[in-house]
Amino acid sequence: MTVSILQGIAIALVAAWGALALWIRAPLSPGRKAAVVLAWVISALAALGGLAWQAWRPGLYLHGAALAALLWWWLRIRPSNDRPWTAEVSRQTRGEVSGHLVTLHNVRNFDWRSRTDFTPKWETRRYCLDALQSVDVALSYWGHPAIAHALMSFGFADDDHVVFSVEIRRKQGDKFSEIGGFFKQYELSVIASTEEDSLRVRTNVRGEDGYLYRIHMPEGAARALFLAYVDKANRLVAAPRFYHTLTANCTTIVFQMARRIVPGLPLDYRQLLSGYLPEYLYKLDALRGAGSAAQYRQLGRYTDRALATYDRAQYSRNIRRGVPGIARDDHAPRA
Numbered sequence: 001m002t003v004s005i006l007q008g009i010a011i012a013l014v015a016a017w018g019a020l021a022l023w024i025r026a027p028l029s030p031g032r033k034a035a036v037v038l039a040w041v042i043s044a045l046a047a048l049g050g051l052a053w054q055a056w057r058p059g060l061y062l063h064g065a066a067l068a069a070l071l072w073w074w075l076r077i078r079p080s081n082d083r084p085w086t087a088e089v090s091r092q093t094r095g096e097v098s099g100h101l102v103t104l105h106n107v108r109n110f111d112w113r114s115r116t117d118f119t120p121k122w123e124t125r126r127y128c129l130d131a132l133q134s135v136d137v138a139l140s141y142w143g144h145p146a147i148a149h150a151l152m153s154f155g156f157a158d159d160d161h162v163v164f165s166v167e168i169r170r171k172q173g174d175k176f177s178e179i180g181g182f183f184k185q186y187e188l189s190v191i192a193s194t195e196e197d198s199l200r201v202r203t204n205v206r207g208e209d210g211y212l213y214r215i216h217m218p219e220g221a222a223r224a225l226f227l228a229y230v231d232k233a234n235r236l237v238a239a240p241r242f243y244h245t246l247t248a249n250c251t252t253i254v255f256q257m258a259r260r261i262v263p264g265l266p267l268d269y270r271q272l273l274s275g276y277l278p279e280y281l282y283k284l285d286a287l288r289g290a291g292s293a294a295q296y297r298q299l300g301r302y303t304d305r306a307l308a309t310y311d312r313a314q315y316s317r318n319i320r321r322g323v324p325g326i327a328r329d330d331h332a333p334r335a
Helices: 002-025 030-052 052-076 200-205 221-238 251-262 274-283 293-300 305-309 310-317
Strands: 094-098 099-110 122-128 134-142 149-156 159-170 185-192 208-214
Touching: 002 030, 002 052, 002 274, 002 293, 030 052, 052 221, 094 221, 122 149, 122 159, 134 221, 134 274, 149 221, 149 251, 159 251, 159 305, 159 310, 185 221, 200 208, 208 274, 208 305, 274 293, 305 310
Parallel strands: 099 185
Antiparallel strands: 094 099, 099 122, 134 149, 134 208, 149 159, 159 185
């Protein structure tokens, strides 16, 4: 009896997953998609009937065949770098490392006026690892306090910053869906950009709420993390991968790379609930200059400073004013 109950639960869970997978990813018209999902659900009900009544045993075989067909189709859905992408992810960053010099191709530096009105600009930029001075984490919130997009900003000499962001590659017409992120709906990319692009568009154009945190890292860890981002970007150019809401998103990718640099980094639920990342960083003693995580949040919020900055050249300095752990000289206005 217990075995049958467990089998029934397994069939129900697989049926729910299959119905969502078909509804989200099947390349069919809405009417045909609904018919396929209905047929799949009926096969699952027939399998449940087969568990309960001997006369319904063929239902188990019917559902087994349907499951085999579903898995055959699902495994044939492969990631690709060749799709009709939206403008902001139409290119992928790639890097070349030569000693202490890193050349990044396709660094995004869009001038955003609205969500649909912008001037696209992709650049090739060079960075000297010996001039790497700081690492900041920017968190951008758009709704639930537990969910934020994490971006990593690396600061070099002469107030030069480059932001790495793990992004979904949305196709034209796509809308973001957390559920869709479980079902191979989006590819994954690592985009390097200027702060005037990737941070400013979120606060000044999309109406998101931005927070900045200066991260203190062991000797050599900042350089290793920078190179890990470059390596990850290159790997995604060479071998595309699907985004996954839980296992391959903006925060989990950061921690996968960070663990290569800081062995033994502890597991924590805040690695998934990225909105609570400051409390996790505070626990690791990676934040300094304020007495609590709550104070870091208060002082690190840069939304108002971003909205008040009209000169793009002053953006990076202005958003850092008052952020704990950043020396006053690092964000003083230019003469």
